[in-house]
Amino acid sequence: xxxxxxxxxxxxxxxxxxxxxxxxxxxxxxxxxxxxxxxxxxxxxxxxxxxxxxxxxxxxxxxxxxxxxxxxxxxxxxxxxxxxxxxxxxxxxxxxxxxxxxxxxxxx
Amino acid sequence: xxxxxxxxxxxxxxxxxxxxxxxxxxxxxxxxxxxxxxxxxxxxxxxxxxxxxxxxxxxxxxxxxxxxxxxxxxxxxxxxxxxxxxxxxxxxxxxxxxxxxxxxxxxxxxxxxxxxxxxxxxxxxxxxxxxxxxxxxxxxxxxxxxxxxxxxxxxxxxxxxxxxxxxxxxxxxxxxxxxxxxxxxxxxxxxxxxxxxxxxxxxxxxxxxxxxxxxxxxxxxxxxxxxxxxxxxxxxxxxxxxxxxxxxxxxxxxxxxxxxxxxxxxxxxxxxxxxxxxxxxxxxxxxxxxxxxxxxxxxxxxxxxxxxxxxxxxx
Numbered sequence: 001x002x003x004x005x006x007x008x009x010x011x012x013x014x015x016x017x018x019x020x021x022x023x024x025x026x027x028x029x030x031x032x033x034x035x036x037x038x039x040x041x042x043x044x045x046x047x048x049x050x051x052x053x054x055x056x057x058x059x060x061x062x063x064x065x066x067x068x069x070x071x072x073x074x075x076x077x078x079x080x081x082x083x084x085x086x087x088x089x090x091x092x093x094x095x096x097x098x099x100x101x102x103x104x105x106x107x108x
Numbered sequence: 109x110x111x112x113x114x115x116x117x118x119x120x121x122x123x124x125x126x127x128x129x130x131x132x133x134x135x136x137x138x139x140x141x142x143x144x145x146x147x148x149x150x151x152x153x154x155x156x157x158x159x160x161x162x163x164x165x166x167x168x169x170x171x172x173x174x175x176x177x178x179x180x181x182x183x184x185x186x187x188x189x190x191x192x193x194x195x196x197x198x199x200x201x202x203x204x205x206x207x208x209x210x211x212x213x214x215x216x217x218x219x220x221x222x223x224x225x226x227x228x229x230x231x232x233x234x235x236x237x238x239x240x241x242x243x244x245x246x247x248x249x250x251x252x253x254x255x256x257x258x259x260x261x262x263x264x265x266x267x268x269x270x271x272x273x274x275x276x277x278x279x280x281x282x283x284x285x286x287x288x289x290x291x292x293x294x295x296x297x298x299x300x301x302x303x304x305x306x307x308x309x310x311x312x313x314x315x316x317x318x319x320x321x322x323x324x325x326x327x328x329x330x331x332x333x334x335x336x337x338x339x340x341x342x343x344x345x346x347x348x349x350x351x352x353x354x355x356x357x358x359x360x361x362x363x364x365x366x367x368x369x370x371x372x373x374x375x376x377x378x379x380x381x382x383x384x385x386x387x388x389x390x391x392x393x394x395x396x397x398x399x400x401x402x403x404x405x406x407x408x409x410x411x412x413x414x415x416x417x418x419x420x421x422x423x
Contacts, residue, residue, distance in 0.1 A: 009264030057219040
């Protein structure tokens with residue numbers, strides 16, 4: 001659904017509609033994960049997310065998706081330093097939580 | 109608040125409910141009687157306590173049903189057994205009588221769809237689905253109920269229709285049916301077909317409970333958003349179901365644009381009224397027909413079917 005040419009036997013119009021719907025759902029989920037950040041990023045954020053979601057497949061949950069998007073979002077540098085540091089802390093914590101399973105048996 | 113009668117299957121009688129969401133926690137808690145709640149399994153972290161409002165409902169004796177959305181039972185990839193184990197762990201934590209999931213896939217080749225996608229209705233896809241469900245049920249300590257999904261598109265070259273496919277899956281895996289009436293309605297509107305005829309061909313003796321949800325129409329396409337009131341056509345379809353079988357439980361799903369308590373009550377009242385109307389029709393149908401009216405005109409079930417079958421053109 002994300003990219004590539006679909007089988008011509010599909011209803012192409014419906015497939016495109018479903019694809020748009022999935023991207024819109026991704027955007028809503030990401031925005032729900034960081035409502036204040038998305039509000040601060042402004043209206044152009046939805047259009048930017050549409051471009052991002054068209055080229056980057058979803059690989060984790062909404063939080064990871066939102067964090068990945070924010071790396072590319074143009075307005076991110078305009079956020080207060082304290083916000084950007086908090087986002088960095090969240091990203092780092094999630095990274096180590098994922099990686100920590102490699103150090104012991106309990107994460108299997 | 110309506111509580112549905114126990115019917116023949118007293119052990120499974122769940123009543124009327126609303127899907128538990130944090131935004132609805134207070135509205136649900138305020139209800140003096142609630143038969144059961146459903147919690148989205150993936151929204152709860154395994155190493156964290158059950159949310160306090162859910163635990164409070166449990167103490168009141170409310171049945172809690174974990175509802176999975178990420179097992180991807182219809183996926184061609186190997187089933188993620190850790191996800192199944194997490195669902196089972198949650199079921200045991202809340203003493204659930206069963207858990208539920210979807211006849212769908214949500215990921216492929218490492219990519220997540222973030223949404224439930226339809227499974228191709230071919231023999232090959234059915235075999236994969238049956239195998240995945242078999243693996244899941246082996247790990248689960250409680251029965252599994254499977255839900256029909258709504259979709260905007262279908263796979264080409266289907267070898268079975270939806271009723272045949274669902275029936276064979278449930279029969280071969282000995283699973284229960286979580287019948288989403290709103291999804292049946294949505295698919296009839298978007299893809300065509302007669303929703304009443306579909307109900308006739310589903311294994312309703314396996315019915316665990318029913319989902320009802322609202323949606324909106326945009327540019328001629330109906331979207332099952334769970335963010336609007338349940339449409340009249342879906343309510344009518346619920347009545348049709350209840351004229352055929354007694355659902356052990358009926359649950360309203362609302363995921364966004366959360367309504368006031370009063371609006372929620374109106375929705376539940378409309379659902380309960382449909383259940384009662386359907387039940388009444390079922391009882392009447394089972395009563396012997398007096399000879400005086402045997403030859404008179406009767407409402408044909410086909411006429412009602414056509415009425416609902418034309419849902420695609422709008423209700």
